[in-house]
Amino acid sequence: MNIYVFKANVYKYFITLYRAYPRSFFISSILTITYTLLYSYILYEYIFEGEVNSSFIGEAGTSNYMGYILVGVLVYSFTVSTLLNVSRSLITEKRIGTLESVMLAPYNRGLYFLAYMVAQTIHTFGELVFAIPILIVFKVKFAYFDLLSFIIVLSISLIAFLGLSLLLANLMLYTRDTYISQNTLFTVMFLICGINFPITYLPSFVSKISYLIPLTHSIKLFRGILLKGESLMIQMDSVVALILQGIIYSMIGFLTLKKVEKIALEKIGG
Amino acid sequence: MNFVRLVWANVIAQHKNYFFNKSIYLSLFIWPVIGFINIYYSYKPFNNTVLLRKIGLQHDGEIYLYLLIGFVAMRFFYTLIQSAWQSSYLLRMSGTLELIYMSPSNRMGMLIGNSIASLFGSVWMFIIFSVGMIAFYRDFLNVNILSAIFSIILLCILAVIWGVFLNSLFLLSRDSGFLFTIFQEPTEMFTGAKLPFMHMPMWAKAIGYLFPLTYVIIVLRKSLMYNTGISNLLQEYVICILIGVILMIVSYLMMRAGEKNAIKNGTATLF
Numbered sequence: 001m002n003i004y005v006f007k008a009n010v011y012k013y014f015i016t017l018y019r020a021y022p023r024s025f026f027i028s029s030i031l032t033i034t035y036t037l038l039y040s041y042i043l044y045e046y047i048f049e050g051e052v053n054s055s056f057i058g059e060a061g062t063s064n065y066m067g068y069i070l071v072g073v074l075v076y077s078f079t080v081s082t083l084l085n086v087s088r089s090l091i092t093e094k095r096i097g098t099l100e101s102v103m104l105a106p107y108n109r110g111l112y113f114l115a116y117m118v119a120q121t122i123h124t125f126g127e128l129v130f131a132i133p134i135l136i137v138f139k140v141k142f143a144y145f146d147l148l149s150f151i152i153v154l155s156i157s158l159i160a161f162l163g164l165s166l167l168l169a170n171l172m173l174y175t176r177d178t179y180i181s182q183n184t185l186f187t188v189m190f191l192i193c194g195i196n197f198p199i200t201y202l203p204s205f206v207s208k209i210s211y212l213i214p215l216t217h218s219i220k221l222f223r224g225i226l227l228k229g230e231s232l233m234i235q236m237d238s239v240v241a242l243i244l245q246g247i248i249y250s251m252i253g254f255l256t257l258k259k260v261e262k263i264a265l266e267k268i269g270g
Numbered sequence: 271m272n273f274v275r276l277v278w279a280n281v282i283a284q285h286k287n288y289f290f291n292k293s294i295y296l297s298l299f300i301w302p303v304i305g306f307i308n309i310y311y312s313y314k315p316f317n318n319t320v321l322l323r324k325i326g327l328q329h330d331g332e333i334y335l336y337l338l339i340g341f342v343a344m345r346f347f348y349t350l351i352q353s354a355w356q357s358s359y360l361l362r363m364s365g366t367l368e369l370i371y372m373s374p375s376n377r378m379g380m381l382i383g384n385s386i387a388s389l390f391g392s393v394w395m396f397i398i399f400s401v402g403m404i405a406f407y408r409d410f411l412n413v414n415i416l417s418a419i420f421s422i423i424l425l426c427i428l429a430v431i432w433g434v435f436l437n438s439l440f441l442l443s444r445d446s447g448f449l450f451t452i453f454q455e456p457t458e459m460f461t462g463a464k465l466p467f468m469h470m471p472m473w474a475k476a477i478g479y480l481f482p483l484t485y486v487i488i489v490l491r492k493s494l495m496y497n498t499g500i501s502n503l504l505q506e507y508v509i510c511i512l513i514g515v516i517l518m519i520v521s522y523l524m525m526r527a528g529e530k531n532a533i534k535n536g537t538a539t540l541f
Contacts, residue, residue, distance in 0.1 A: 035455040039464065040312070046471050047324070048316040056315035065315065180297065187304045197311045 005107045009115030013085075017123065029127055033077050034134060040069040040196060041138055059198035062227045066140045071226055072195035074131065075219045078124050079161055080186055085120045086113060086165035087182070091172045094264065103265055109257065113169075117162050144229035152232060153221045156239065160214030160246035166253025170260045176267070194219055214249075217242040273379050280383020284357060285390065298349070299395055306341050309464050310334060324469050327410075332495070335407040337464065339494055340487045342399045343425055344463035346392055347483045350433035351453055353388035358440030367441075371532065377525055378434075385433030389426060410495065417493035417500045424510055425490065428482045431514045431521075438521040441528030462487050482513045 044050060044065050057063045089112075093099040102112075168185065172178050189195075192202060192210040199207045199216065210216045217238045224230035224238075232239055313321075318330050325336060361367040370380055404411065436453070458464055460478040467478060467488065478484045489506045492498040500507075 031455065035459060039459055042459075042465055042470055042474060043312065043316070047465060047469055048320050051317060051320075052315045053317045060315075183297070183301065187301050191304050191308045191311075196308075197314055201311050201314050 002108045002111060005111040006115045006118075009112055010119045013116060013119035013123075029077055029081060029124075030130055033073055033131055036073045036196070037066075037069060037134060037138055041066065056198065059200045060223075062223075064141065064143070064227055066138050067142060067227050068223065069196055070135065070138070070140045071223050072219050074128065075157075075222055076190065076193070076195045076215065078128075079164075079189070079215050079218070081124045081127075082117065082120050082158075082161045083165050083168055083185070084182065085123075086116045086162065087168035087172055088178055089113070089116045090169055090264075091176070091178055094173070094176075099264065103261060109254065113162065113166065117158065117165070121158060142226045144226060146225055146229075146231075149225040149232050150222075153218070153225060153239075156242050156246065157214065157218040157221075160218065160242050160249065163246045163249025163251075163253055164214055166257065167249055170253060170256050173264045174260050176264075189213060189215055192216075211241070212245070214242055214245045217245070273376055276375050276379035277383040277386065280380050281387040281390065284353070284384050284387030287357070287360060298391060299398070302341075302345050302395065306338065309337055309341060313337070321466065325466050327495075329410060331407060332410045335403065335410045336466070336491060336495060338399070338403055338407070339491050340461075340463040342396060342403075343483060343487050343490055344458055344461065345399075346389070346396065346425060346429045347432055347457060348454070349388050349392040350385060350429055351436055351457065353384070353391070354433055354436035354440055357384050357437065367532070371529055377529065378522060381434045381437045381521065381525060382430065384437050385430045388433060389430055412495055412497040414493050414497045414499050417489070417498060417503055420500060420507070421486070421489040421493045421503075424507065425486050428486055428510060428514055431517050432482060435517045435521045435524075438524040438528065442524055442531070457481060457483060460484075482510060482517070485510045485513070 044052070052063055052065050056065070060068055062068060090099065090102075093102050168181065171181050175181060192199065192206055193213055193215040194210070199210050202210070221232075221235055221238050221242070224235050225232070313333065318333060321333060322328060322330075325333075327333070327336070361370075370377070456477060460470070460474050461467070461481045461483040462470065462478060463483070467475065467484060470478070485506050489503050489510070492503060
C-alpha cells in the first residue's frame with residue numbers, strides 16, 4: 001500500500017490552500033450559502049408571509065421551508081467544493097507544469113484522488129462550522145437528528161461524489177477547460193437536483209435525468225434523516241442508488257482516465 | 271472625433287477578446303435561461319394570490335412576466351460586471367494597461383469602450399428574451415410605448431455607466447476577483463430583480479436604493495406592465511440620471527487614482 005502518496009497529497013493540498021489562497025475559496029463558498037438562504041428567507045418570510053402552499057407540503061413531506069432549503073444548499077455547496085477541487089487537481093497540475101512529473105512517477109491514481117477527496121472533505125467541514133451561526137440567524141430547526149444515519153449517508157455520498165468528480169476530471173483534462181464545463185454542470189445541478197424546490201415540479205424527463213446525479217439522492221436522504229425522521233430502511237432505494245452510482249461512476253472514471261491521461265500527455269506542450 | 275475612434279477601437283478589441291469561440295454562447299445564453307427557470311420554480315412552493323394582491327396583478331402568468339423583466343435588466347448589468355472583471359485582469363496581464371497609460375489616449379474612452387463592447391454582447395440576448403416575452407406573455411403586457419422606449423434607453427445608458435464605474439474600480443485593485451464576488455449577488459438580490467422590491471424588508475431595500483439597477487427595473491416594470499406614462503415616472507427618471515452623473519464623476523476620480531497608484535508603484539502589469 002503506497003500510503004505515502006495519500007499522505008503527501010493531503011499535505012500538499014493544505015500547504016497550497018494555506019499559502020496561496022488563504023481567504024478567497026473560503027469566502028466565496030460561505031457567501032454563496034448565505035445569499036441563497038437570504039433569497040429564500042426574504043421570499044418566504046416577507047413576500048409570502050411565512051407560508052408555503054399545500055402542494056409543496058405534499059411533495060416535500062414537510063412544511064419546514066427554511067430547513068428544506070438549508071439542507072439542499074449545504075449538500076449542494078459540499079458537492080460543488082468536492083467536484084471543484086478533486087476534478088481540477090490534474091488540470092491544475094497541468095497548468096502549474098507538474099503534470100508531466102506526476103505522470104512519470106509510479107504513483108497510485110486511486111490514492112491520489114482519494115487524498116484530494118479527504119483533504120477537501122476536511123476543508124469543507126471546517127467551512128461548515130462557520131455556517132452554524134447562519135442556522136441561528138435564519139431560525140432553522142432540525143426536528144430529527146440521528147448521528148449514525150448521518151455518518152452513513154455522508155460516507156456513501158462521498159463515494160458517489162468521488163465518482164462524479166473523476167468523470168468531470170476526465171472531461172476537464174480532455175477539453176482543457178474548467179470554466180465552461182464546471183459552471184454549466186453546477187447551474188444544471190442547481191436547477192434539477194431539488195435544491196430549492198421539489199424535483200417533482202420539473203417535467204418528468206428532466207426529473208428522470210436528475211436521478212442519474214448522485215446529488216439528488218444525497219439531498220433526499222439528508223432531508224429524510226434531518227427533517228422527516230425517516231430511517232434509512234425506509235429510504236433503502238435511494239441508499240442503493242447512491243452506492244451503485246458511486247461504484248459505476250468511479251469505475252468508468254478510472255477506466256477512461258488512463259486514455260485521457262495519454263491524450264493530455266501528447267498535448268502537454270500545446 | 272479622436273474620442274469616438276478610441277471608444278470604437280476598444281469596443282472591437284474587447285469583442286475580439288471574448289467572442290473567439292462558441293462556448294461564450296453557453297455563458298451568455300444557456301446559463302441565464304437556466305437561471306430564469308430556477309427563479310420560476312423557486313416561486314412554486316408558495317401561494318401566488320398573496321403576491322398578486324401585493325403587486326396589484328391578477329394572473330399567475332403576470333408574476334412570471336414581472337420577474338422576467340427584472341431578470342433581463344439584471345442580466346444586462348451582470349454582463350458588465352463580468353466583463354469589467356475580465357478586462358481588468360486581461361489588460362494587466364497582457365501589458366496593455368501600461369501601454370494605454372503611456373499613450374496620449376483618453377482613459378475614459380478606454381473605459382467607455384470596454385463597457386459598450388459588453389453591452390453589444392448582451393443586446394442579442396435581450397432581443398431573444400424580448401421576443402420570447404412578447405410571445406408568451408403578450409396578453410399580460412400593458413405597455414406605454416413612450417415611457418417604455420425611454421426606460422429601455424435608460425437601461426442601456428445606465429448599464430454602460432455601471433460598466434465604466436466597475437472598470438474604474440477594478441483599476442484600483444489587483445484583487446478584483448474578490449470584488450466580483452461582493453458585487454454579483456447583491457445586484458441580483460437587493461435590486462428587486464428576483465424579488466418584488468417594494469415588499470422586501472427595510473434593510474434590504476436600503477441596500478437596493480444604492481444600485482441604479484433598482485430604479486431601472488422599477489421604471490421598466492411600470493412602463494411595460496402597468497401602462498405608466500412618463501409624467502408619473504419623472505421622479506425615478508431624475509434619480510436615474512442623477513446616479514448616472516455621480517457614477518461618471520466617481521469613475522473618473524477612481525480611474526485617476528488607479529493610474530497614479532499604478533505609476534507610483536509600478537503595478538500596471540502585475541496581476
